[in-house]
Amino acid sequence: MNLLAKTSLRYLPRHPWQLAVALLGIALGVAVIVAVDLANSSAQRAFLGAVDAVYGEASHQVVGGPAGIPESDYVRLRLDGGVRASAPVVEGFVSIGERAFNLLGVDPFAEAGFRTYQIGSGGQGRAWLDLVSRPGAFVLDERAAAALGLDVGDSTEVIVAGKKRPGFLAATLAAEGGRPGLSDVVISDISTAQEWLGWNGRLSRIDLRIEDDAGVARIAEGLPEGSQLLSAAGRSRQTLGMTRSFSTSLTAMSLLAVLVGVFLIYNSVSFTVIQRRPLLGVMRSLGVTRAEIAGLVLAEALVLGMVGVVAGLGLGYLLSRELLGLVTQSINDHYYYVGAASVQLAPWSVVKGIVAGVGASLLAAALPAWEATQAPPRQTLARASLEQRVSEKLGLIEICAIAAIAGGILALVVTDRSLVVGFAGMFLIVVGLALLVPGFVALLSRRLAGPIGRLAGLSTRMAIQGIGRSLSRTGVAVTALAVAVAATIGVDVMVGSFRGSVDAWLQRSLNADMYVAPPRLAGGRAEREIDPLLLRRIVALPEVDHVGYSRSVDVVTSEGVRRLLAVDMTDEYRANTRLTRGDATAAWAGFDDGSAVLISEPLAFLHNLDAGDEILLPTARGVRGFRIAGVYEDFDTGSGTVMLNRDLYRQWWQDDSVTAIAVYLEDPAEAQAFEAAVDALSAGRQSLLVTSNRDILKMSLDIFDRTFTITNVLYLLTVAVAFVGMVGAFSALQMERIRELGTLRALGFTPWQVGGLVNVQTLGLGLLSGLAALPLGVVMAWILLHVINRRAFGWQIDMSVSPSALLGALALAVAAATLAGIYPSWRMARTAPASAMREE
Amino acid sequence: MRVAVAHNGSAPAPSAIRLLNVSKSYREGERLHVVLDAINAEVVAGDTVALLGSSGSGKSTLLNLISGIDQPDAGAIELAGTRLTALDERARTLYRRRNLGFVYQFFNLLPTLTVAENIRLPLELNGVAAVASERRSLELLDAVGLAARATSFPERLSGGEQQRVAIARALAHAPALVLADEPTGNLDEETGEQVLGVLQKMLVEHGSTMVLATHSRKVAAIARRVWRTQNGHLIEESGISL
Amino acid sequence: MRGFWHCASLVLAVAFGLGAGAAAAAQSESEADGLAELLGGGDVAGFSRATRPHPFSFPSDHAAHPDYRNEWWYFTGNLATDAGRPFGFELTFFRIGLNSGGMLSDASSAWRSDQLLLAHFAISDIDGERFRYAQRYSRVALGLAGYRREPFSLWLEDWTLRHDPATDTFEISAADAEISMQLQLRPQKPPVLNGDRGLSQKSAAAGNASHYYSLTRLDTRGELRVGGANFEVSGNAWMDREWSTSALADDQVGWDWFALQFSDGSELMYYQLRRADGDTDPHSAGTYVDRDGVATHITAGEVELEVLDDWDSPRGGVYPARWALRVESLGLDVTVVPRLADQELATFPRYWEGAVEVSGTRQAERVAGLGYVELTGYADRPLPQ
Numbered sequence A: 001m002n003l004l005a006k007t008s009l010r011y012l013p014r015h016p017w018q019l020a021v022a023l024l025g026i027a028l029g030v031a032v033i034v035a036v037d038l039a040n041s042s043a044q045r046a047f048l049g050a051v052d053a054v055y056g057e058a059s060h061q062v063v064g065g066p067a068g069i070p071e072s073d074y075v076r077l078r079l080d081g082g083v084r085a086s087a088p089v090v091e092g093f094v095s096i097g098e099r100a101f102n103l104l105g106v107d108p109f110a111e112a113g114f115r116t117y118q119i120g121s122g123g124q125g126r127a128w129l130d131l132v133s134r135p136g137a138f139v140l141d142e143r144a145a146a147a148l149g150l151d152v153g154d155s156t157e158v159i160v161a162g163k164k165r166p167g168f169l170a171a172t173l174a175a176e177g178g179r180p181g182l183s184d185v186v187i188s189d190i191s192t193a194q195e196w197l198g199w200n201g202r203l204s205r206i207d208l209r210i211e212d213d214a215g216v217a218r219i220a221e222g223l224p225e226g227s228q229l230l231s232a233a234g235r236s237r238q239t240l241g242m243t244r245s246f247s248t249s250l251t252a253m254s255l256l257a258v259l260v261g262v263f264l265i266y267n268s269v270s271f272t273v274i275q276r277r278p279l280l281g282v283m284r285s286l287g288v289t290r291a292e293i294a295g296l297v298l299a300e301a302l303v304l305g306m307v308g309v310v311a312g313l314g315l316g317y318l319l320s321r322e323l324l325g326l327v328t329q330s331i332n333d334h335y336y337y338v339g340a341a342s343v344q345l346a347p348w349s350v351v352k353g354i355v356a357g358v359g360a361s362l363l364a365a366a367l368p369a370w371e372a373t374q375a376p377p378r379q380t381l382a383r384a385s386l387e388q389r390v391s392e393k394l395g396l397i398e399i400c401a402i403a404a405i406a407g408g409i410l411a412l413v414v415t416d417r418s419l420v421v422g423f424a425g426m427f428l429i430v431v432g433l434a435l436l437v438p439g440f441v442a443l444l445s446r447r448l449a450g451p452i453g454r455l456a457g458l459s460t461r462m463a464i465q466g467i468g469r470s471l472s473r474t475g476v477a478v479t480a481l482a483v484a485v486a487a488t489i490g491v492d493v494m495v496g497s498f499r500g501s502v503d504a505w506l507q508r509s510l511n512a513d514m515y516v517a518p519p520r521l522a523g524g525r526a527e528r529e530i531d532p533l534l535l536r537r538i539v540a541l542p543e544v545d546h547v548g549y550s551r552s553v554d555v556v557t558s559e560g561v562r563r564l565l566a567v568d569m570t571d572e573y574r575a576n577t578r579l580t581r582g583d584a585t586a587a588w589a590g591f592d593d594g595s596a597v598l599i600s601e602p603l604a605f606l607h608n609l610d611a612g613d614e615i616l617l618p619t620a621r622g623v624r625g626f627r628i629a630g631v632y633e634d635f636d637t638g639s640g641t642v643m644l645n646r647d648l649y650r651q652w653w654q655d656d657s658v659t660a661i662a663v664y665l666e667d668p669a670e671a672q673a674f675e676a677a678v679d680a681l682s683a684g685r686q687s688l689l690v691t692s693n694r695d696i697l698k699m700s701l702d703i704f705d706r707t708f709t710i711t712n713v714l715y716l717l718t719v720a721v722a723f724v725g726m727v728g729a730f731s732a733l734q735m736e737r738i739r740e741l742g743t744l745r746a747l748g749f750t751p752w753q754v755g756g757l758v759n760v761q762t763l764g765l766g767l768l769s770g771l772a773a774l775p776l777g778v779v780m781a782w783i784l785l786h787v788i789n790r791r792a793f794g795w796q797i798d799m800s801v802s803p804s805a806l807l808g809a810l811a812l813a814v815a816a817a818t819l820a821g822i823y824p825s826w827r828m829a830r831t832a833p834a835s836a837m838r839e840e
Numbered sequence B: 001m002r003v004a005v006a007h008n009g010s011a012p013a014p015s016a017i018r019l020l021n022v023s024k025s026y027r028e029g030e031r032l033h034v035v036l037d038a039i040n041a042e043v044v045a046g047d048t049v050a051l052l053g054s055s056g057s058g059k060s061t062l063l064n065l066i067s068g069i070d071q072p073d074a075g076a077i078e079l080a081g082t083r084l085t086a087l088d089e090r091a092r093t094l095y096r097r098r099n100l101g102f103v104y105q106f107f108n109l110l111p112t113l114t115v116a117e118n119i120r121l122p123l124e125l126n127g128v129a130a131v132a133s134e135r136r137s138l139e140l141l142d143a144v145g146l147a148a149r150a151t152s153f154p155e156r157l158s159g160g161e162q163q164r165v166a167i168a169r170a171l172a173h174a175p176a177l178v179l180a181d182e183p184t185g186n187l188d189e190e191t192g193e194q195v196l197g198v199l200q201k202m203l204v205e206h207g208s209t210m211v212l213a214t215h216s217r218k219v220a221a222i223a224r225r226v227w228r229t230q231n232g233h234l235i236e237e238s239g240i241s242l
Numbered sequence C: 001m002r003g004f005w006h007c008a009s010l011v012l013a014v015a016f017g018l019g020a021g022a023a024a025a026a027q028s029e030s031e032a033d034g035l036a037e038l039l040g041g042g043d044v045a046g047f048s049r050a051t052r053p054h055p056f057s058f059p060s061d062h063a064a065h066p067d068y069r070n071e072w073w074y075f076t077g078n079l080a081t082d083a084g085r086p087f088g089f090e091l092t093f094f095r096i097g098l099n100s101g102g103m104l105s106d107a108s109s110a111w112r113s114d115q116l117l118l119a120h121f122a123i124s125d126i127d128g129e130r131f132r133y134a135q136r137y138s139r140v141a142l143g144l145a146g147y148r149r150e151p152f153s154l155w156l157e158d159w160t161l162r163h164d165p166a167t168d169t170f171e172i173s174a175a176d177a178e179i180s181m182q183l184q185l186r187p188q189k190p191p192v193l194n195g196d197r198g199l200s201q202k203s204a205a206a207g208n209a210s211h212y213y214s215l216t217r218l219d220t221r222g223e224l225r226v227g228g229a230n231f232e233v234s235g236n237a238w239m240d241r242e243w244s245t246s247a248l249a250d251d252q253v254g255w256d257w258f259a260l261q262f263s264d265g266s267e268l269m270y271y272q273l274r275r276a277d278g279d280t281d282p283h284s285a286g287t288y289v290d291r292d293g294v295a296t297h298i299t300a301g302e303v304e305l306e307v308l309d310d311w312d313s314p315r316g317g318v319y320p321a322r323w324a325l326r327v328e329s330l331g332l333d334v335t336v337v338p339r340l341a342d343q344e345l346a347t348f349p350r351y352w353e354g355a356v357e358v359s360g361t362r363q364a365e366r367v368a369g370l371g372y373v374e375l376t377g378y379a380d381r382p383l384p385q
Helices: A002-014 A016-055 A071-079 A125-133 A142-148 A180-184 A190-197 A213-222 A232-275 A277-285 A290-334 A347-374 A383-414 A419-456 A458-469 A471-509 A532-539 A571-576 A584-592 A601-606 A646-653 A668-682 A693-736 A738-747 A751-793 A803-830 A833-837 B059-066 B089-099 B115-125 B130-143 B159-171 B189-206 C003-017 C021-029 C031-040
Strands: A060-063 A086-096 A099-106 A137-141 A155-160 A163-173 A185-189 A205-208 A228-231 A514-517 A544-557 A560-567 A579-581 A597-600 A614-619 A622-632 A641-645 A660-665 A689-692 B017-028 B031-043 B048-052 B074-079 B100-103 B177-181 B209-214 B225-230 B233-236 C070-080 C086-097 C115-125 C130-139 C145-148 C153-156 C159-164 C169-175 C179-187 C199-201 C209-226 C229-244 C252-262 C267-275 C285-289 C295-299 C303-312 C318-327 C332-338 C351-362 C365-376
Touching: A002 A016, A002 A277, A002 A290, A002 B115, A016 A232, A016 A290, A016 A347, A060 A213, A071 A086, A071 A205, A086 A190, A099 A142, A099 A180, A099 A190, A125 A137, A125 A163, A125 A185, A137 A142, A142 A163, A155 A190, A163 A190, A185 A190, A213 A228, A232 A290, A232 A347, A232 A419, A277 A290, A290 A347, A290 A693, A290 B089, A383 A419, A419 A458, A419 A471, A419 A751, A458 A751, A471 A571, A471 A693, A471 A751, A471 A803, A514 A668, A514 A693, A532 A544, A532 A660, A532 A668, A544 A614, A544 A646, A560 A646, A584 A597, A584 A622, A584 A641, A597 A601, A601 A622, A601 A641, A601 A751, A622 A641, A641 A646, A660 A668, A668 A689, A689 A693, A693 A803, A738 A751, A751 A803, B017 B059, B031 B059, B031 B074, B031 B225, B031 B233, B048 B059, B059 B074, B059 B177, B059 B209, B089 B100, B100 B159, B115 B130, B115 B159, B130 B159, B130 B189, B159 B177, B159 B189, C070 C179, C070 C209, C070 C351, C070 C365, C086 C159, C086 C179, C086 C209, C086 C229, C086 C351, C115 C145, C115 C153, C115 C179, C115 C209, C115 C351, C130 C153, C130 C179, C179 C229, C209 C252, C209 C267, C229 C252, C229 C365, C252 C318, C252 C332, C252 C351, C267 C303, C267 C318, C332 C365
Parallel strands: A099 A185, A137 A163, A560 A641, A597 A622, B048 B209, B048 B225, B100 B177, B177 B209
Antiparallel strands: A060 A205, A060 A228, A086 A099, A086 A155, A086 A205, A137 A185, A155 A163, A514 A660, A514 A689, A544 A560, A544 A660, A579 A622, A597 A641, A614 A622, B017 B031, B017 B074, B225 B233, C070 C086, C070 C229, C086 C115, C115 C130, C145 C153, C153 C159, C159 C169, C169 C179, C179 C209, C199 C209, C209 C229, C252 C267, C252 C365, C267 C285, C285 C295, C303 C318, C318 C332, C332 C351, C351 C365
16 A cells, blocks of 8 residues: 555654664674674685695595605505506695795696696796705795795795795796685695605605595505595585584674664564554554554565665675684684685675575564554553553563573483584573563562652652553563673673683693793694704703603594694693593503593593593504593693593604693793793704793683684674664653653653653663673573583583672663663753643 | 435335444453443434543443444444444454544544545545545545645644544545544634534535544534443433433 | 707696696797797706717617706607508607706705606507597606616606617507507617717707707517507607707797608608798708618708698697608608698697608609608697798
């Protein structure tokens, strides 16, 4: 109906505040969803791109242990085995200037069909020949070269595992051609890579392109002990698996934002419906059917939704750029070096944003639309009955709430591994508790009105009673604020508890005075080693009392990458390692005599392993099962660590190198002297980092904080969304009560007094929603810690709720509510009584 | 009671309104308030009836029942032969759309539509094309003397003007029955008389039946019959209990 | 000299193999310029140059001369089964020395090398009218490819070349998905030194020359596998050997090389260097070997080569496809006709190397024969006028 449409379309612009709030809510919700999705997918793409660029078109790989594969295996495979679709690869990390790169050492003559390179400028074919014949020659992406100020032919220093090597740029790769992930890769001939890394005689892996299964079987059989054949299909899965928990958590946060956005929209739409009740009643009396009314409201919401979506998409794109930086930083820190990624506009993200925005609008408008149909055709149905109806409805809401909470608890109890179900359960519980908030508000305002009124006077009592009585309007606003504040409590407590646990764990673990290791370029790969001669000299320094050696390597299994931590266990370390499963005495005995290993909490949880189980690991002498004697506390972000006796490690992996040492000084005050001595010994030989336990603690916590920056950003956004909603809600609320307040003015209340009344109400609303938020927030925190984090990362964290967090949240709620109410109450106070009295 | 006029030997035209043992109570807080107790009444087409009573005496309730907005707890209501109480909500809404017009105390014009658009609304709801409805609304506006205000928004009109527009709107789709709830309640005496005059004139022109709820005997005087609600009963002012 | 092409093709083929598609396309525009620059430019330091005739001694000179930058072993031949089914074959091994600046040491990785090996293998199935080829390339390291002195052997993964000094027999073998070959070849005449006692000058600049000898008639026997079928074959082959540290001159765009074996027991080798302006370079030269193995040097002025027909390559470019060859001083007047039109190796860069039939007269006597012709520098270029 043309005219019907006009009635609503003209209504909204007349109430720009409502319009703005609704649009803002949708836009923000959509923006957050789109931003997180874009950031996630762009980061993943960069991650996969980085991994793919390095792995190329290989269908399979032959990999070995930490010491790689003998190069003779490749020759044998190629000559005797006749496997011509094979390419040898040596990988590592290097840095040039301030920048870190993945190093890819290849045989240019074998690369056809594996990786594609597009030579930019400089020598074309000649460049490849130089790579083979001239030591130190390498190739870089032309942008990276430009960023480093290198021209083709320039010499430069390349730092590998702390040692300086001469190098020169033989050619650059064109920026457009080839795979995007090559921008953070230094490509060299195998010979150069081997020489730089000290890997003469060894390869990191052999890439293969095998078409048929018979070929795969044949090659697998012919492999020597210590090597395995892995398929590339599994690799992407594993790669993504590493960051899945991370990205799932991010997505969940974005859904939380949408949830608040939905509240916001519901807020606005239902207010417009409630405000127009009389008009809707008139229309009903004119014979507009319920279906037509509902259609009208939904159509309005749809139009709002679409406009909001457009704004949200733009906002989301901008936001994603910021978010992406944070996400890739986290990936760099914890998983793999991906360098700087750029936002790739994925159509799918846009679709998600649109669906979320439109869906949220329709969902949010559904209830108000239904409510609108309940607007009785206009006669003179008294207000009191309306409130009655709402009060009746409250019973229904409570039932739904209980059902939701029960459902959520059931979900959490029945499953114990699924992260997605964990989030779903949390969502149900949160929604259920949120639905209880209006009832809570009603109850509390009724109970408190009397006592407070006795203290503060009649008008205050009126104000407080007004809260409870006008539940049809205040309920939603209070709930939205409560959920937002609860989210801040939840995340605050979670992060606080987490940080506390990590801090405590670090303090326990970092019990030596100093730690010495080659610098770590990026998260993940760990095969650095201290030059053996240098090591001997350092250990012999007079300041040293005793030393704990450790070797840290990654091994590749068919189920993913595992970190091996081989240690010479010192008493201090032993005393400070907390075993959460397994009998301590037996476990340590087994560890010491090399008959068993210990695994970290995350590994135990994520892969369902326990003390007494066996874990299969690929060694230099073939795959072997190791008995697990215990599970120890660890806050690693990878897929788990296996800690074993260094002798056991040497026995099976035949690797003597040392990654890092924990130094216990004779006199802790000698720390600086020690550091100076190490610097003097290592100068020119290998770059080593000497860090005190305090510094490591600080660095680790910095990484921790950095990781949670994202979380902070997201929940701040959530609060912002809720705050905006509050402002809108209160404005609408006060506008609604124009007549009532006008009456008060007519009765002789001064503008000041009326304003004060309004402020008491908003204060009261803030306080009540804050109080409701407290238990809600603690519940959220508990679930986040014991369900979400546990299932995502396998960590075991003790919850500690600081009173300051709770008080802070309460203050936030009150402040938000009060601030939100300032403008409306000021407007209200200035309205002349007469105009207020007149029916709109 | 006017005798129903027979039309050339065919059956007599059905009554405009028939109430058959209609009962209605309301719950307010904890109390049960019986408003109508098994009422029977009949209104002939073209008649005007005034419902007299103070606020809360049940006249609004009766209007709600007659218009089909509300359903009685017991009994049946027939409008021009159609058993309203047997229809579902949607059917009643559509019936209302076609056959009823309302005039309210507080005018209740839709503020986001112009004066002319307000009058067109019931026409368009009944499927009249835009051009025809435009024409008709202007005709009606002319009839109530407000042709010049066609494109104004209601907020710009005085109370009396708004009510006149409301009257035009009520009769736009030529409904058989018009219900008026305190039509002059929000107007001063002089304007009120003016408005009543317009109302009467329009009724005569269109031949609609009217039920008018009011607390003022003066206003009730324009009706041919006067009913009063009291203790759940309907009493004709002539003293006969219905 | 012919190997220059292969040298370039190694370098550029490697680049191509690495997927420099666009770069390659850009390359072909200036192939000739690129060639000259690539092969000659810079990096000749540390290599010996052919400035004076080399004191040849066999069989030791069959082996590699790593002090020179480029070197090749070039086998071509016409074979047939007992039933007469004809085939042509080409197997070329090419070695390139890289300038390592003397930086190889014990500390070097085993992959570090200053020698590369490249090979082309082609079989012309005349009856089946199909031409198939394959290529290999590798660095000389880790036993993947390499060569030995005594007795001389050379291998590139699974392609091999051996010489047995006791029987003076060469054994060559190569295999790929569709074609494979194992042949034993016995020279019927002693090695022939081309040019001035084996010093073959390519252009005016000193040092732009190579040491060049040929075995002009090798009795060949062996097995071919073509398209899934095995064939026992025999026939005559030709081996070209050359090593140098030089390049084409700036204005040389390619050459036509002929190796013809006549029915009267004599052979003719002739290469014509072509210039950018369309003229024949005066350094073009050839050798005639009579029945007894006596060699006569032929200069460019003695030879009249007329193109009678041409062939459009489906990959672009036009090749000459029929010649009238006249050498008055030899009384030779023959027509040379390719046995199969498309014998182009679509390596990068492309070149044509194919079996040909010869017929005509020598000193008024009818003479026939078979041979091989190599045509380079025609891809994407029209025939010079």
